[in-house]
Amino acid sequence: GGDHYYRVKHARGHYVYFHDELRLIPNTNPPRFIGIWRDVSTEEKALEQVQEYSSKLEKMVLGTVTAISHMVELRDPYTAGHEARVGDLAAEIARKMGLDIDTQYGLRIAGLVHDIGKISVPSEYLTKPTRLTVSEFEIIKTHASNGYSILKNIDFPWPIAEVAYQHHERINGSGYPRGLSGDEILLEAKIIAVADVIESMATNRPYRHAQGIDKALDEIRRNQGILYDTQVCEAALKLFDQQGYQLAG
Ligand SMILES: [Fe+2]
Ligand SMILES: [Fe+2]
Structure with missing residues (x-):
C-alpha cells in the first residue's frame, strides 16, 4: 500500500509521470488492495517550471x-x-x-x-x-x-x-x-x-x-x-x- 510516484517512458520518447495510491481493503483475506493511478505530468511540469x-x-x-x-x-x-x-x-x-x-x-x-x-x-x-x-x-x-x-x-x-x-x-x-x-x-x-x-x-x-x-x-x-x-x-x-x-x- 501507500503512495508512489514514478515516470514511464512513452512510446514517443517523452516521459509520463504517474502517481498511484494503493490502499489495503480492511478485513480481506487474502489481502486485497484498491488502487488509483493518475497521470500527473501537467502538475510535474508546472512544478519543474516554478x-x-x-x-x-x-x-x-x-x-x-x-x-x-x-x-x-x-x-x-x-x-x-x-x-x-x-x-x-x-x-x-x-x-x-x-x-x-x-x-x-x-x-x-x-x-x-x-x-x-x-x-x-x-x-x-x-x-x-x-x-x-x-x-x-x-x-x-x-x-x-x-x-x-x-x-x-x-x-x-x-x-x-x-x-x-x-x-x-x-x-x-x-x-x-x-x-x-x-x-x-x-x-x-x-x-x-x-x-x-x-x-x-x-x-x-x-x-x-x-x-x-x-x-x-x-x-x-x-x-x-x-x-x-x-x-x-x-x-x-x-x-x-x-x-x-x-x-x-
Ligand atoms: Fe563589515
Ligand atoms: Fe560595519
Missing part, C-alpha cells in the same frame, strides 16, 4: 547583491571581498549551529550588504592610513543606520535591513548605534557580528597589518558571552579549530 523560475530569481538576487557589494567596496579597496567573506563565514556558522538552509542563504545575502551604508562615508575616512579621530569614527558609525535606510524598502524574505542596522551591536549593550543588548539583537545580526570581527581582524586594514586568524579567534574566545553570543562563538571556533575552515580567497 523551481526553474525560483532558481533563476535566486541567482539574479545573489548577482545583484554581489554587484552592489562590489560597488561599495570600490570606494574602499582595502576591504575588497570583505562582505563576501563575511557572508560566507556567517552562512557556515549558521550551518554549524544547525540553522536551516534558508537562514544560511539569508546570511550570505546579509553579509554581502551589511556595510552598504559606507557608501555615504567619505572614502578618505575609509582608507585613512592612520587611526581615526573620534569625530571621524562617529561618521563611520553612521554606516549601520544608513545601511538600514537604504535596505529597509526592499522586501527581502530575511531581515536584511535590520541586520545591517544591528551588526555592530554587542550583547552587553556596548555596541552601536542603539546600544541594544541580549535578546534585543537578532540572532542573524549576532552571527554577522562574529563573522565581521573575525574577517576584519584576520585581514589587512589601511591603518594596520592583519593581526591574523589566531588573534581574531582569541578575541572571540575572550569575549564570548560578553560581547558576542556564546552559541555563535562556539560554532565559529569549532569551524576553524576542528574543521579547518579558511576565509574565502
Whole structure:
C-alpha cells in the first residue's frame, strides 16, 4: 500500500509521470488492495517550471547583491571581498549551529550588504592610513543606520535591513548605534557580528597589518558571552579549530 510516484517512458520518447495510491481493503483475506493511478505530468511540469523560475530569481538576487557589494567596496579597496567573506563565514556558522538552509542563504545575502551604508562615508575616512579621530569614527558609525535606510524598502524574505542596522551591536549593550543588548539583537545580526570581527581582524586594514586568524579567534574566545553570543562563538571556533575552515580567497 501507500503512495508512489514514478515516470514511464512513452512510446514517443517523452516521459509520463504517474502517481498511484494503493490502499489495503480492511478485513480481506487474502489481502486485497484498491488502487488509483493518475497521470500527473501537467502538475510535474508546472512544478519543474516554478523551481526553474525560483532558481533563476535566486541567482539574479545573489548577482545583484554581489554587484552592489562590489560597488561599495570600490570606494574602499582595502576591504575588497570583505562582505563576501563575511557572508560566507556567517552562512557556515549558521550551518554549524544547525540553522536551516534558508537562514544560511539569508546570511550570505546579509553579509554581502551589511556595510552598504559606507557608501555615504567619505572614502578618505575609509582608507585613512592612520587611526581615526573620534569625530571621524562617529561618521563611520553612521554606516549601520544608513545601511538600514537604504535596505529597509526592499522586501527581502530575511531581515536584511535590520541586520545591517544591528551588526555592530554587542550583547552587553556596548555596541552601536542603539546600544541594544541580549535578546534585543537578532540572532542573524549576532552571527554577522562574529563573522565581521573575525574577517576584519584576520585581514589587512589601511591603518594596520592583519593581526591574523589566531588573534581574531582569541578575541572571540575572550569575549564570548560578553560581547558576542556564546552559541555563535562556539560554532565559529569549532569551524576553524576542528574543521579547518579558511576565509574565502
Ligand atoms: Fe560595519
Ligand atoms: Fe563589515
